[in-house]
Amino acid sequence: MPTEPDTGYDPDLGRKFIFVTGGVMSGLGKGITAASTGRLLANAGFDVTAVKVDPYLNVDAGTMNPYEHGEVYVLKDGGEVDLDLGNYERFLGVDMTSDHNITTGKTYQHVIEKERAGDYLGKTVQIIPHVTDDIKRRIREAADGSDVCIVEIGGTVGDIESMPFLEALRQFAHEEDDDDFLLTHVTLVPNSKNGEQKTKPTQHSVKELRSIGLQPDILVGRNEEHLEQATKAKIAQFCDVPTEAVFSNPDVEDIYHVPLMVEDEGLDEYVMARLGLIGEALPKAERDNSWRELVTRERDGSVDIALVGKYALEDAYMSIYEALKHAGLEQGVDVNVLWVDSDEMRDTHTERLREADGIVVPGGFGSRGTGGKIEAIRYAREHDVPFLGLCLGFQMAVVEHARNILGWEGAHSAEIDPETPYPVIDLLPEQYDLQDLGGTMRLGAHDTDIQADSLAADVYGADACTERHRHRYEVNPEYIDELEAGDMVFSGKAGNRMEIVERTDHPFFLGTQFHPEFRSRPDRASPPFVGLVDAVLEQVAKKEIQA
DSSP, X not given: OOOOOOOSOOTTSOSEEEEEEEOSSSOSOHHHHHHHHHHHHHHTTOOEEEEEEEOSSSSSSTTOOHHHHSOOEEOTTOOEEOTHHHHHHHHHOOOOOGGGEEEHHHHHHHHHHHHHTTTTTTOOOOIIIIIHHHHHHHHHHHHTTOSEEEEEEOSOTTXXXXXXXXXXXXXXXXXXXXXXXXXXXXXXXXXXXXXXXXXXXXXXXXXXXXHTTOOOSEEEEEXXXXXXXXXXHHHHHHHTSOGGGEEEEEOOSSGGGHHHHHHHHTHHHHHHHXXXXXXXXXXXXXXXXXXXXXXXXXXXXXXXXXXXXXXXXGXXXXXXXXXXXXXXXXXXXXXXXXXXXXXXXXXXXXXHHTTOSEEEEOOOOSSTTHHHHHHHHHHHHHTTOOEEEETHHHHHHHHHHHHHTSOXXXXXXXXXXXXXXXXXXXXXXXGTTOOOOTTOSEEEEEEEEEOTTSHHHHXXXXXXXXXXXXXXXXXXXXXXXXXXXXXXXXXXXXXXXXXXXXETTSSSEEEESSBGGGGOBTTBOXXXXXXXXXXXXXXXXXXXXXX
């Protein structure tokens, strides 16, 4: 008789697991709560990794509009993932792979491919056990080699899309030892009109969890203020958890202060005690305190950086906002990001940009807003405003030079104008025969050689860099010699690909085909962003002297 085929499920992989679910409503900050927990455990000496579960049917986030789901974050292996992976990398200080993002589409695709290949030997393929086993396998494989794996289940408890993952979680809880599994549930604790903290939404959310066989070990209440002790006691009584397992996560001005808030609440100590890790943790006096020191560092003054994009949504440019913040931390100043809608730039760009100390033009796809981005680049060039262009911003800097310096009327990217007489930006050669859009761009970490004695070399302090990419188009090699005939220089290259552009007639004008924002960390700010803020500070100092 044939035996049941191997589903790939290995119950011996991984160690300690913390699952984080959300209730009442989406957007409560499950990811920041999970990342903050991980930061505190890392401070205590543990190797921590994270997994984000996204219940949508997309295989990955690569084809999603930023209005739908925020920015598409790119990992070093080219994985296009949910923006929460960016928070995990920034908070934990680790580089993740696409294996750390699990989607319904990815799981179902794998199970169906196995069914088509006959790997299930004629068995009826079902959600249980085949899909749930695949989910558990992925989580355990991603956790392999770490002390603690934090798993965030996207969406809200009760969503139909999340049910297979919550069922896998229920099974997971039975398969792990009690001190190897912890379930944290993040809920909203709203205020009534008279200011009373209301617990009923949390009660109903936990009831929903318990109806599918899950009992939370920790409850984190989101409110503008700290939860009152009476509120914690009421939640504990009705949700069957100890009062000391109910924690506050109040609003803060900076998400990097959340680890400090939950540490002050004692969340890390409770988690370690519940997982039996107290004896293995570093003594409190020896724990890494650099995060607290970094994010509470005094800043002297502020600068204004204009971000010229077409998505009026901060989440669409989250990594850029954070990279500017990191650069400010390193330079000891606050960075105020001024939103400039590139769709409305044609007639108002001078007025919108004249108060900015620096300009960033980010990446993007499609024609909308590109005219405004070109105008912003021209303004930065003509008025000596420190400028940083990223991906499409880099490409539009080349277009602006071709049009306004070289006089090539109609010069453009072939992506935006296929009939342009001067396609200074053209499709990558390997892209011509591709049919699928998902996962087919030039993605992930690639090396760039940097020209000596250039602005780029000064910014990076090296003759090479490794940064993450996400693009289909590049500078057309047929035009490079003519483009470089004047004050434009391609100072970073990867073979025959142009990766960095700068101007020799400008105090700070830098464009990168790659996305340096994806590798920026609070304690390791991205060099191009640090260079931008440094140039801004120099310009501001000069203006103050002249005044």
